Amino acid sequence: MPSRSCKLFGADAFDVAGLSSRPKFSMQEEFKRDPKSLSKVFRFIDSFFSKHHLDSSKKPEVLLAVEELFTNVIKYQAKSTKGITIGLTKGNGEVTIRMIIPDTEAFDFTKAKDPDLDLPIEQRRPGGLGIYLTKRMVDRIEFGYRNRITTITLTKTIGASDV
Amino acid sequence: MFDIRLTERGDVVLAGRFDAAQVEKARSVFDTVIITSAVDFGGLEYISSAGLGLLIATQRRLKEAGHELKLRNLSPHIRDIFKIARFDLIFKIE
Numbered sequence: 001m002p003s004r005s006c007k008l009f010g011a012d013a014f015d016v017a018g019l020s021s022r023p024k025f026s027m028q029e030e031f032k033r034d035p036k037s038l039s040k041v042f043r044f045i046d047s048f049f050s051k052h053h054l055d056s057s058k059k060p061e062v063l064l065a066v067e068e069l070f071t072n073v074i075k076y077q078a079k080s081t082k083g084i085t086i087g088l089t090k091g092n093g094e095v096t097i098r099m100i101i102p103d104t105e106a107f108d109f110t111k112a113k114d115p116d117l118d119l120p121i122e123q124r125r126p127g128g129l130g131i132y133l134t135k136r137m138v139d140r141i142e143f144g145y146r147n148r149i150t151t152i153t154l155t156k157t158i159g160a161s162d163v
Numbered sequence: 164m165f166d167i168r169l170t171e172r173g174d175v176v177l178a179g180r181f182d183a184a185q186v187e188k189a190r191s192v193f194d195t196v197i198i199t200s201a202v203d204f205g206g207l208e209y210i211s212s213a214g215l216g217l218l219i220a221t222q223r224r225l226k227e228a229g230h231e232l233k234l235r236n237l238s239p240h241i242r243d244i245f246k247i248a249r250f251d252l253i254f255k256i257e
Contacts, residue, residue, distance in 0.1 A: 035184045042180065060209045060240045063180075067211045071183045117249035121223055129248060130212035136247050 007140045008110040025087030025098065027051070032083055033074055038067060041086065048088045054095065058158050061137040062095065065154055068130035069099060069109075073150075077104045094139075094155050101150040110135075110143045166206070167192045175232075178206030183213035193221045198230050201257075205236035215248055222253060233257060 027048050031037040042063060049059050066086065073084060080103035087098040114135075115128035135141065140155040165179040167189050175192060202218075222232050233255045237245065245251055 038182050038184045042182070057240070063182075063209060064211055064244070067182055071211075071213065118252070121219065121226065121253045124219065124253075126216055129215060133212055133244065133247065 006135045006138055008135070008143075025089045027089075028085060028087040030083040030085045031070075033077075033081055035071065035074060037084075038070065041066060041070060044086065045088070052090050054090070055158055058095075058156065062097065062154075062156055065134045065137040065156070066097060066099070068134045069152055069154075072109065072130060073099075073101050073104070076107065077101065077150075080104070090158070093157055095158050097138075097154040097156070099150075099152045099154075101152070103148055104145070104150040105148075106145045106150075108143050108145070110141055165189075169195065173198065174201040174203060176203045176206070180209040181207060181214040182209070182211050186213045186217055189214065189217055193217060196221060196225070196232070197228070199225070199233070200230075201233045201235050203235050204238065204241055207241060208238065210241055210244065212248075215244075215250065219250070219253065231255065 027044065029040075029044050031041055031044075045059065045063055045066065048054075049056055049062075070084060082102045085100040087096075087100070089096050109131050112128065112131055114132050115125075117124075117129075117132075134154075138154045138156045140153075142151075142153040144151040144153075165181055165185040165188065166177070167185075168176050169192060170176060173196065175196065177189075181189065218232065225231050231254075234245075235257045237256060242256070245254070245256065250256075
């Protein structure tokens, strides 16, 4: 089941680009800032789950959180063509996903207002759902911004028996 | 890998991973749906907000004409996503 409450940490909670800790990533790769990169991002996450024999039932939640943030960057940070680096590591019953996005404007999505999902279909407006879903898919989100570099760290509990 | 097709009855069958890069492919099929139809999620492993946006836009268009989409065979993960997005208020989920 997706996490029901996600801990959010905005940029002002950290002094160095939101990095409260610096895990050593077991896999890291840079991807072009293009929707066509999604298939490569998914293959990268697939191979991480396979390599570490992780519970595959949790994989769609990780894919969803990463896709929503990746596509959000493409949509709202479109001026730059610099690649997005994704790092993955595991430990202590958790998977940590870090996205490093250079040449960005500051946008702390952890502070974005959640969409009103109780509205009838006629009144629902696009926008905000992807970030809302991301918050629900992971247990912890840290956002950092320094020198035009955005750093997003997601933590997802997979379970001690799976990791 | 994502696949979408229409059955002879006019229902939509989805399979694979429906991510943001697949929206235009999916739109080309959903745009042809003009009456009440079922969407079979039996082969779908994954959907993101981009796919959800297309579903809600199609549902809005059909409802304006007195029709709707009905959703079938959702996996537990996708059913959870629909509950979180409160799509259970907007679609009949069988």
